[in-house]
Amino acid sequence: MKISIIGAGYVGLVTGVGLASVGHEVFCVDVNEEKVKKINSGISPIYEKDLDKLLKKASSKKLISATSDLKSAVLNSDITFITVPTPSQNDGGIDLSFIKKISHQIGIALLQKNKYHLIVVKSTVVPETTQDIVIPLIEKYSKKNVGQFGVCMNPEFLREGGAVYDFMNPDRIVIGQLDKKSGDKLAEVYKNFKTDILRTSLNNAEMIKYTNNALLATLISFSNEIANICQQTPGTDAFEVLKGVHLDKRFNPILNNKRVNPNFLTYLWPGCGFGGSCFPKDVKALAAFAKKKNYNPLILSAVLDVNKKQPLQLSSLAEKNLGTLENKKIAVLGLAFKPNTDDTRESPAISLIKELISKKAKVSVYDPIVNSNNIKSPLSGLNFKFANSLDDAIKGKDACLLVTSWQEFKNITPELLKNGTKNPLLIDGRGFFDKKEFEGKTNYLPIGKNINKKNIQTS
Ligand SMILES: NC(=O)c1ccc[n+]([C@@H]2O[C@H](COP(=O)([O-])OP(=O)(O)OC[C@H]3O[C@@H](n4cnc5c(N)ncnc54)[C@H](O)[C@@H]3O)[C@@H](O)[C@H]2O)c1
Numbered sequence: 384m385k386i387s388i389i390g391a392g393y394v395g396l397v398t399g400v401g402l403a404s405v406g407h408e409v410f411c412v413d414v415n416e417e418k419v420k421k422i423n424s425g426i427s428p429i430y431e432k433d434l435d436k437l438l439k440k441a442s443s444k445k446l447i448s449a450t451s452d453l454k455s456a457v458l459n460s461d462i463t464f465i466t467v468p469t470p471s472q473n474d475g476g477i478d479l480s481f482i483k484k485i486s487h488q489i490g491i492a493l494l495q496k497n498k499y500h501l502i503v504v505k506s507t508v509v510p511e512t513t514q515d516i517v518i519p520l521i522e523k524y525s526k527k528n529v530g531q532f533g534v535c536m537n538p539e540f541l542r543e544g545g546a547v548y549d550f551m552n553p554d555r556i557v558i559g560q561l562d563k564k565s566g567d568k569l570a571e572v573y574k575n576f577k578t579d580i581l582r583t584s585l586n587n588a589e590m591i592k593y594t595n596n597a598l599l600a601t602l603i604s605f606s607n608e609i610a611n612i613c614q615q616t617p618g619t620d621a622f623e624v625l626k627g628v629h630l631d632k633r634f635n636p637i638l639n640n641k642r643v644n645p646n647f648l649t650y651l652w653p654g655c656g657f658g659g660s661c662f663p664k665d666v667k668a669l670a671a672f673a674k675k676k677n678y679n680p681l682i683l684s685a686v687l688d689v690n691k692k693q694p695l696q697l698s699s700l701a702e703k704n705l706g707t708l709e710n711k712k713i714a715v716l717g718l719a720f721k722p723n724t725d726d727t728r729e730s731p732a733i734s735l736i737k738e739l740i741s742k743k744a745k746v747s748v749y750d751p752i753v754n755s756n757n758i759k760s761p762l763s764g765l766n767f768k769f770a771n772s773l774d775d776a777i778k779g780k781d782a783c784l785l786v787t788s789w790q791e792f793k794n795i796t797p798e799l800l801k802n803g804t805k806n807p808l809l810i811d812g813r814g815f816f817d818k819k820e821f822e823g824k825t826n827y828l829p830i831g832k833n834i835n836k837k838n839i840q841t842s
Pocket residue numbers: 389390391392393394395412413414415418466467468469481484485505506507508539540541542543660661
């Protein structure tokens with residue numbers, strides 16, 4: 384099938400490369416000429432495992448190309464996926480300006496087309512958007528009635544850092560369909576993907592995505608709240624506490640004498656907060672949507688409040704242990720919102736860095752992938768420096784605060800910490816290190832554990 388994809392970002396490009404890999408002919412459309420050029424030379428503008436490899440392969444078979452000409456891409460294809468951003472507005476509500484613009488442009492393109500065309504909304508949009516915004520705009524500018532063109536809402540569940548794998552091995556495909564004809568056509572696109580397919584209404588498909596993300600975000604904030612209570616309670620350690628909860632057979636069934644260990648338990652785990660382009664904005668958008676419907680979303684608001692404060696637990700732990708942060712040399716380890724991605728959107732590291740700077744700490748940041756040359760949303764005006772290597776980041780610091788669980792940080796050992804001129808406090812914001820290896824040997828403090836200065840060696 385010939386498929387155009389509008390918006391070649393994380394979702395659009397991965398979708399494009401994924402669909403080209405199963406034999407569809409894909410035209411990626413983006414307003415960013417740099418991205419278009421890169422994609423056409425077989426280079427991925429974003430970092431995702433295997434994306435470059437599959438992009439090169441698909442390009443060499445001429446199954447994927449990029450353009451900034453939306454109209455020709457729509458006219459040359461049978462199906463158009465919309466994968467443009469749906470950011471937060473100042474009030475947390477969803478900004479649908481990109482969606483409106485694209486719906487308008489697709490409508491204008493369809494004015495010149497008499498053959499049936501399917502439009503698939505893949506961007507995350509609040510319920511009623513496809514029905515009340517996308518369809519009317521396309522109808523208006525194409526001068527066609529819906530039904531002459533088909534419409535689906537097909538939320539995307541890929542996780543950045545494993546986006547290609549997730550797209551190629553989906554746990555489900557949700558097809559919100561205007562009518563059977565639209566749903567059948569989209570089902571054909573996915574016919575090579577063996578997974579559960581849920582065919583439902585447009586509004587349900589939109590709501591499924593938000594419900595899914597809001598639930599995962601709730602598990603994280605819930606775990607962080609428990610960690611914050613443990614931190615105030617002598618003799619408790621949130622990681623041990625939650626390990627105990629993970630053994631509940633209702634969460635973690637025993638099959639053939641073995642634990643299933645479902646992946647969702649990784650969300651029931653303390654840390655320094657969730658970030659990225661989805662959880663924060665989607666929970667905010669759902670909360671704002673609920674308020675518009677005259678419902679006060681108490682749980683969603685609490686999830687957001689806990690998350691906003693959570694990265695500051697690390698600076699507050701550092702401050703309590705160092706006395707003051709003024710002129711203290713602090714390394715922030717990790718800038719990406721999670722490992723294996725270069726995405727720093729809403730990363731907990733950003734609010735942490737701002738807090739440390741406001742407390743007059745001397746901040747340096749090290750991330751294995753993100754550096755001053757490739758950071759996508761520069762932390763403009765902030766006074767910190769990038770360290771060139773992990774060694775450089777750690778050496779001579781008063782404290783190292785781990786924010787992102789990059790595998791490279793496993794190279795940190797008590798010996799490495801002691802090798803520097805100082806023996807820095809290591810605050811583990813993710814429960815990343817093996818406590819047994821660090822406790823008693825160095826100044827190690829995981830989040831969610833009661834601060835008892837007796838537990839901490841002084842350098
Ligand atoms: N990133 C994720 O993990 C993820 C997962 C599931 C769903 N989503 C949703 O998918 C949507 C896209 O997210 P993303 O992370 O891929 O965003 P992104 O910012 O990485 O990519 C969006 C792309 O759209 C392009 N664009 C903007 N305006 C355009 C226009 N008028 N014409 C053509 N291209 C245009 C941008 O240049 C950019 O390349 C959002 O609604 C998001 O919530 C994202």
